[in-house]
Amino acid sequence: MFKIIRNIGKITRSLQIKSNKQFQAVGLGNNSFIYLIRVCEKPGMFLGEVADKLSIDRTTAFRTIKRLVDTNYLRLEVDSTDGRLRRVFPTDKAKKIYPELHSFEKDSSEKLLSNLTLEEQQTLFQLLEKCSNNI
Amino acid sequence: MFKIIRNIGKITRSLQIKSNKQFQAVGLGNNSFIYLIRVCEKPGMFLGEVADKLSIDRTTAFRTIKRLVDTNYLRLEVDSTDGRLRRVFPTDKAKKIYPELHSFEKDSSEKLLSNLTLEEQQTLFQLLEKCSNNI
DNA sequence: TTATTTTCATTGCATATGCAATTATTATGT
């Protein structure tokens, strides 16, 4: 039954290749896409929190976010009570492009699920949720 | 409903991090794991075929496979009728370690799916199969 | 047959990645 995890892997890599290609031109290749979309939706997470939420190595996340700060998509703020934490916020530039990222993700999702009925989509969602607790 | 693709991405990255950690010591970090397991199961694919099957950039796949050739896990053969193709085969070293890779994948899969009944696993598999045709 | 296009593999180059080690800050134990 490990065709499941193989399929999952293939889907992920395909989507990543596509989002990189799509947003390369605006400096959002190398999976930057997912960082930006998450930070826009939940501003104020600290660096490690972002990394863990995405299941990405903290060093890699750190450098990617740094790059996004350099290119003016994100900005960092030292937490007021815990001096270790750097909280991540979107800039206006990020907020401006967010709708485009969002609709790309929506389109990708709809395309992926286009062979499923709404009920099947619901089922798939629930089953994957159950799985997420086990990683 | 795009929590589906987000979940899928997270699961993939988690598994990759784990397999890299697990097999780093035998020179199978950086996702080499998945190449090796596939080539062992279906020897004789050509380079681009492997890349496409895994949905990995061909250049990256080329270099990873080259590394695996250098470390004596794989070997290449020029196709006898089409001089462009390089077919990929596992060495004895690969065959020897394959069972370990296989059982790692099996364990990962079982752990991931441990909250699902067999019937639910079957459903998940079928739904994902339907999705794979749309990427 | 010859010219054109397509398909694979390969390389050059700039950049990204990730492990291991370090620093800074906070939490915990005594």
Place this chain on the structure above:
DNA sequence: ACATAATAATTGCATATGCAATGAAAATAA
């Protein structure tokens, strides 16, 4: 209060990655 351990961010370094361009062989068109 002080020492010790834990957690976050950061850096150094070696290596991996991936786009764009090239080379080599085969398929297709003319």
